Amino acid sequence: MSDPEKVLVPERTDDARAVKVRLAVVQDEERATVERTDEPECMSFPHLVLREWIAFLALSLGLVVLSLLVNAPLEEMANPEKTPNPSKAPWYFLGLQELLHYYPPLVAGVLLPGFVVLSLIVVPYFDINLRREAIWRGRSLPGALKVLIVTALISLFFIFSAAHPVWPIVVPTIFVGLLMALPAALGQRPAVLHWLATRSLPFYIFLWFLIVATALTAIGTLFRGPGWSFTLPWRDGIY
Amino acid sequence: MSFLQRSRLFRSIVRHGLPDSVRNRALVTFTNFFLHIQPVKVRLRAMQFTRTFYLGGLSAACFFILVVTGVLLMFYYHPSVPRAYEDMKDLEFVVSSGVFLRNLHRWSAHAMVALVMLHMVRVFFAGAYRPPREFNWVIGVVLLLLTIGLSYTGYLLPWDQLAYWGVTVGTNMAAAVPVLGDQIRFLMLGGHGVNENALIRFYVLHCVVLPLALTVGIALHIWRVRKDGGLYLPPKG
Ligand code: HEM
Numbered sequence: 001m002s003d004p005e006k007v008l009v010p011e012r013t014d015d016a017r018a019v020k021v022r023l024a025v026v027q028d029e030e031r032a033t034v035e036r037t038d039e040p041e042c043m044s045f046p047h048l049v050l051r052e053w054i055a056f057l058a059l060s061l062g063l064v065v066l067s068l069l070v071n072a073p074l075e076e077m078a079n080p081e082k083t084p085n086p087s088k089a090p091w092y093f094l095g096l097q098e099l100l101h102y103y104p105p106l107v108a109g110v111l112l113p114g115f116v117v118l119s120l121i122v123v124p125y126f127d128i129n130l131r132r133e134a135i136w137r138g139r140s141l142p143g144a145l146k147v148l149i150v151t152a153l154i155s156l157f158f159i160f161s162a163a164h165p166v167w168p169i170v171v172p173t174i175f176v177g178l179l180m181a182l183p184a185a186l187g188q189r190p191a192v193l194h195w196l197a198t199r200s201l202p203f204y205i206f207l208w209f210l211i212v213a214t215a216l217t218a219i220g221t222l223f224r225g226p227g228w229s230f231t232l233p234w235r236d237g238i239y
Numbered sequence: 240m241s242f243l244q245r246s247r248l249f250r251s252i253v254r255h256g257l258p259d260s261v262r263n264r265a266l267v268t269f270t271n272f273f274l275h276i277q278p279v280k281v282r283l284r285a286m287q288f289t290r291t292f293y294l295g296g297l298s299a300a301c302f303f304i305l306v307v308t309g310v311l312l313m314f315y316y317h318p319s320v321p322r323a324y325e326d327m328k329d330l331e332f333v334v335s336s337g338v339f340l341r342n343l344h345r346w347s348a349h350a351m352v353a354l355v356m357l358h359m360v361r362v363f364f365a366g367a368y369r370p371p372r373e374f375n376w377v378i379g380v381v382l383l384l385l386t387i388g389l390s391y392t393g394y395l396l397p398w399d400q401l402a403y404w405g406v407t408v409g410t411n412m413a414a415a416v417p418v419l420g421d422q423i424r425f426l427m428l429g430g431h432g433v434n435e436n437a438l439i440r441f442y443v444l445h446c447v448v449l450p451l452a453l454t455v456g457i458a459l460h461i462w463r464v465r466k467d468g469g470l471y472l473p474p475k476g
Contacts, residue, residue: 039282039472042313045258045267048281049274056300063304063350067342074331077324078403080432087404090394092352092387097408109412120380122375123363132366191263 050212085226086239094220101228102162116209123202132200136184140185151177168219172211180204241405273465276461278469285470290365294358295464299457301351305389306450308344316396320435323398348390355386367471375463382460385453392445395438406441407433 002064042048089097099108136143154173159165183197225239243249244257255266268279284290315334316326330337359379362368370378395406410433414424429436464470 039284041280041282042286043261043264043268044277044279044281045264045274048277048286051286052293052296055296059297059300059350060304063347066346067339070342070346071338072342072345073401074327074397075319075400078398078400078433080403082400084400084404087408089405089408090391091349092356092390093409096412100412101263105412105415106417109415110417117380117384121377124368124376133370203364210360237418 006090063068075201086224086228088224088239089222091217091221094224095216096169098216098220098224099166102164132202133179134198135201135204136188136197138185140184144181147177147184148179168215169212172208172215176204176208176211243413264277276458276465278465282469282472284472290470290472292357292361295461297462298351298354298358301347301354302453302457304347305344305351308340308347309446309450311340312344313446318396318439320398320438323396323438327397348393348423352386355383358461359383365471366473369471372463372467372471375460375467378456378460378463382453382456385449385456389445389449389453392449395433395441396445397444398438403433406437 070123076158088094096113099112103107103112151173154177155170158169158173179196183193186193188194188197222238223230225236231237231239241257254270255263258264258267265279268274268277283399312330315337317323327341330341334340344457362376362379391409395402410424410427413427414420416423425431427437427440428434429440
């Protein structure tokens with residue numbers, strides 16, 4: 001404290017010129033930004049900028065070639081009198097439209113998508129997601145049993161809650177349930193089972209969501225024809 | 240070349256010299272408005288291709304292509320019935336490279352929706368959504384919704400059967416919201432069915448409101464990647 005110049009003076013005025021020292025604000029919680037690293041680094045320019053430029057060119061090239069080869073669809077002029085059969089929304093909504101086949105619009109069109117968006121938003125704030133601990137440390141028959149019971153309950157729900165069994169949800173549920181239960185029942189050898197055992201619970205929940213969403217979208221897009229009947233794309237074409 | 244680089248005019252535009260020293264290379268990123276959203280230095284591990292598969296960057300690249308082709312399409316498009324559809328036919332038969340322009344816009348739009356979804360999946364499996372990046376994940380979800388909104392509002396604009404019935408199916412779903420459903424649908428369409436009012440609403444959203452929102456959102460998102468400590472790297476070992 002011998003040098004009075006170095007003492008931090010608390011701010012007492014609104015005039016920025018009166019602030020004698022530089023302010024460094026360090027948030028009290030742990031922040032990645034204040035961490036020092038000994039990671040090897042390189043300059044963004046040119047190394048990163050060049051790579052980004054190449055990626056951009058590759059994407060542009062791909063899209064240009066696609067646009068030269070395949071024409072965007074254009075049908076007859078809109079005609080409110082003439083309902084095409086089937087009427088389909090764009091592909092990213094066909095998972096929802098497929099759900100309309102099983103559930104009333106309130107469930108398929110409002111509650112389920114609303115629930116999905118809400119879950120995506122709260123994912124990083126939801127406690128079980130944060131630590132990403134391995135689901136199994138060793139063999140655990142009760143654990144395997146617990147997983148299988150939950151799997152069975154979810155499957156039963158989607159078999160009986162809808163107009164007809166929602167197979168695009170039930171099958172992935174059973175698949176993911178088995179993936180989770182296997183390493184608990186059989187132990188962690190070979191390496192695949194070890195890998196499965198060291199994934200976290202959120203990993204499996206997201207995997208399940210991903211497979212369900214992909215299955216619903218693929219079925220709605222490729223396997224549905226007039227009256228939302230089941231069709232085979234290689235036999236009847238894509239509607 | 241180096242004569243040019245030393246000229247007063249050039250130096251008034253780009254203030255630093257050739258990027259041949261570390262200092263000048265840092266200045267390229269610092270002083271360039273478009274590059275300064277990036278860090279000056281990157282950790283080598285963060286540059287590996289498999290870290291990001293460039294999915295976020297490619298989503299932004301798609302958006303850029305879409306803005307350029309979209310503005311060109313706007314020169315030929317009238318948001319009215321039946322002119323909108325006739326303009327599509329003109330693009331096909333009258334405008335030079337009109338089909339190509341429309342194709343590029345359409346396929347880039349599909350690609351963008353897919354790339355943004357894949358980017359989200361990449362971020363999740365990397366575990367990069369966890370603190371301190373949790374709010375950037377939320378911004379990401381908003382970007383995903385904006386992207387889908389852009390694609391969906393654009394879907395109506397050609398005013399063909401596909402557009403008309405695709406939007407009819409979607410907005411009927413919105414009508415299923417309890418109590419407010421019909422009002423929400425009315426708000427979206429400017430009427431009780433898909434008609435010219437709906438077209439102008441979708442057009443304004445598609446060409447002005449949503450692109451502006453997405454531009455701001457993407458800038459915020461990429462800036463926050465840096466402010467949250469750069470790309471998430473798993474701890475070594
Ligand atoms: C228009 C859409 C989007 C654009 C242009 C975009 C762009 C980017 C870019 C350029 C990065 C840098 C690293 C990378 O490429 O992965 C990034 C990172 C990130 N994005 Fe996005 N993004 C978009 C949508 C999303 C969505 C939908 C989510 C999640 C719901 C998301 C969450 C994140 C997170 C958490 C990071 C940090 C990743 C890390 O630290 O490894 N973004 N984004």
